[in-house]
Amino acid sequence: MFRVELAKAARRWRTWLLAAGGAAMPILIVVSLLLSDPPGPGEGPPFLSLVVHNGLFASFTSLVLVVPFFLPLATGLLAGDSIAGEASNGTLRYLMVRPVGRTRFVLAKFGSVMALVVAGVLVLIAFGVAAGGLAYGLGPVPTLSGSTLSFAGGLVRLLAAGGYVALSMAGLAAIGVFISTLTDSGPGAAAATVIVAIVSQIVDALPSLSAVHPYLLTHQWLAFGDVVRSPVAWGSIESGVLIGLSYTAVFLLAALARFSRRDVTT
Amino acid sequence: MLYGFLGPNGAGKTTTIRMMLSLIRPSAGQAYVLDESVFSSAAAAQGALRRVGAVIEEPAFWRWLTGRKNLECFANAGGPAPDRRARVARIDEVLATVGLRSAADKRVKAYSQGMRQRLGLALALLGDPEVLVLDEPTNGLDPQGMREFRMLLRRLADAGTTIFVSSHLLGEVEAMCDHVGVLAQGKLVAQGPPSELRKRTDTVRVEVDDRLRASEVLADLTGVKVRDEQVRASSHSTMYTLALTGDATPAQVNGRLVAAGVKVGALIPEQASLEDVFLTLVEGADVPR
Numbered sequence: 001m002f003r004v005e006l007a008k009a010a011r012r013w014r015t016w017l018l019a020a021g022g023a024a025m026p027i028l029i030v031v032s033l034l035l036s037d038p039p040g041p042g043e044g045p046p047f048l049s050l051v052v053h054n055g056l057f058a059s060f061t062s063l064v065l066v067v068p069f070f071l072p073l074a075t076g077l078l079a080g081d082s083i084a085g086e087a088s089n090g091t092l093r094y095l096m097v098r099p100v101g102r103t104r105f106v107l108a109k110f111g112s113v114m115a116l117v118v119a120g121v122l123v124l125i126a127f128g129v130a131a132g133g134l135a136y137g138l139g140p141v142p143t144l145s146g147s148t149l150s151f152a153g154g155l156v157r158l159l160a161a162g163g164y165v166a167l168s169m170a171g172l173a174a175i176g177v178f179i180s181t182l183t184d185s186g187p188g189a190a191a192a193t194v195i196v197a198i199v200s201q202i203v204d205a206l207p208s209l210s211a212v213h214p215y216l217l218t219h220q221w222l223a224f225g226d227v228v229r230s231p232v233a234w235g236s237i238e239s240g241v242l243i244g245l246s247y248t249a250v251f252l253l254a255a256l257a258r259f260s261r262r263d264v265t266t
Numbered sequence: 267m268l269y270g271f272l273g274p275n276g277a278g279k280t281t282t283i284r285m286m287l288s289l290i291r292p293s294a295g296q297a298y299v300l301d302e303s304v305f306s307s308a309a310a311a312q313g314a315l316r317r318v319g320a321v322i323e324e325p326a327f328w329r330w331l332t333g334r335k336n337l338e339c340f341a342n343a344g345g346p347a348p349d350r351r352a353r354v355a356r357i358d359e360v361l362a363t364v365g366l367r368s369a370a371d372k373r374v375k376a377y378s379q380g381m382r383q384r385l386g387l388a389l390a391l392l393g394d395p396e397v398l399v400l401d402e403p404t405n406g407l408d409p410q411g412m413r414e415f416r417m418l419l420r421r422l423a424d425a426g427t428t429i430f431v432s433s434h435l436l437g438e439v440e441a442m443c444d445h446v447g448v449l450a451q452g453k454l455v456a457q458g459p460p461s462e463l464r465k466r467t468d469t470v471r472v473e474v475d476d477r478l479r480a481s482e483v484l485a486d487l488t489g490v491k492v493r494d495e496q497v498r499a500s501s502h503s504t505m506y507t508l509a510l511t512g513d514a515t516p517a518q519v520n521g522r523l524v525a526a527g528v529k530v531g532a533l534i535p536e537q538a539s540l541e542d543v544f545l546t547l548v549e550g551a552d553v554p555r
Binding site: 090 | 287288289291308330331335382
């Protein structure tokens with residue numbers, strides 16, 4: 001089922017559109033930098049001023065820019081549509097009588113959403129390294145703490161940041177798959193999932209609600225920047241990993257429980 | 267064997283089929299498909315479903331994939347590896363069976379309704395099923411398509427597949443089924459070969475002289491329903507059209523009328539069409555209209 005999901009996605013326009021979006025982000029950043037004066041330290045989004053020193057930072061900057069909105073939007077769209085889309089399309093009943101086991105089905109849906117998210121993040125990282133490298137060269141990587149890493153070390157940390165971002169999205173993907181088991185409307189479930197991510201970020205921005213901040217899905221989404229400190233500042237990253245894993249586990253189990261009992265009436 | 271599952275819209279045909287296929291769960295009771303009790307365990311249901319092919323209401327596909335790719339995706343979506351391989355290997359064969367070979371590499375979004383219907387049947391046939399469950403399969407087919415479809419089902423049935431086909435179209439069921447079940451208000455109200463079902467309700471026309479007396483007698487008879495009465499002024503008689511169900515016979519009606527002193531001028535038994543049977547049965551079940 002998982003491979004069938006990937007085969008279906010590979011032949012779909014929206015998959016390539018999202019991938020193109022991922023590739024466009026670092027190119028946009030590099031081109032905008034080439035066309036203007038280099039930004040001073042602290043100007044623009046985090047890491048932007050570092051891009052001119054090392055192309056690798058085009059990928060970091062892109063991650064910072066896509067994590068709050070573009071990536072959750074893509075994840076929410078894919079995850080929300082995953083089961084509800086099959087339901088509204090009518091193919092869900094044909095998959096169930098094939099028969100595809102219900103647990104297997106939910107796991108394959110979640111797995112394929114995550115495979116696409118990981119692929120998207122890798123596309124973004126690859127294009128970031130390529131575009132940044134072409135424009136500003138690659139080499140030893142300066143850390144935020146003032147020390148320097150080898151290029152290979154920097155690349156490993158970049159990939160670790162990508163993995164962290166993917167794990168952050170896994171929590172949202174699990175929520176999306178769960179919402180997707182509740183309704184027969186793909187777009188409805190997709191919108192609801194994106195709204196969850198937005199509301200979480202809004203609550204995170206309200207100081208009066210600071211008591212709940214540490215438990216919010218999105219609270220540590222940008223903590224991956226800490227990988228380019230020397231030594232790596234693990235505090236926020238650990239808490240972010242814990243949040244991501246918890247949300248993934250809870251909502252994936254909820255989706256499995258809900259879908260195993262659900263009537264297929266479309 | 268071709269089993270026709272007949273009932274007016276809203277009688278519960280699709281609900282019954284969805285329960286058989288374990289898509290929905292009943293509040294109580296059990297369904298047996300190929301001797302497996304569908305609601306006892308997921309494994310039992312899956313074992314049975316692997317031997318069943320189904321078209322449930324209209325067929326559904328991933329519109330951006332070709333017909334062939336759709337079948338391939340369904341084939342690979344579940345089941346043990348040998349089962350998946352066997353299905354993939356049958357794709358060309360089932361496409362040929364339903365006459366879609368030349369359109370197999372077009373995207374489903376470009377298919378006509380009739381082509382989708384045929385691809386739906388191809389999907390149902392993909393697992394070489396022992397039982398084929400078809401819910402309103404000729405919806406959206408033109409007369410020519412329906413005829414071809416019926417002939418195809420006949421061939422499959424003759425080759426040993428059990429076909430369970432639901433329909434609200436009497437003519438269709440009467441024309442092709444060996445066995446018919448009639449569903450009304452969620453209850454199976456009659457079952458049997460069409461010829462026997464037809465026998466169960468005969469229509470009899472009776473001409474009597476004493477209308478008042480006759481109507482009293484007829485009202486007392488069980489299994490007799492007055493469908494129509496026409497007063498004939500010229501001969502001072504009344505022509506009743508009666509529907510007979512169950513054990514009621516024309517001879518019995520005649521005997522009771524004569525015993526009550528009613529003169530019977532004519533007694534004309536008429537072979538009922540399945541439509542009469544159907545309407546009688548469905549009326550008996552008090553279907554709101």
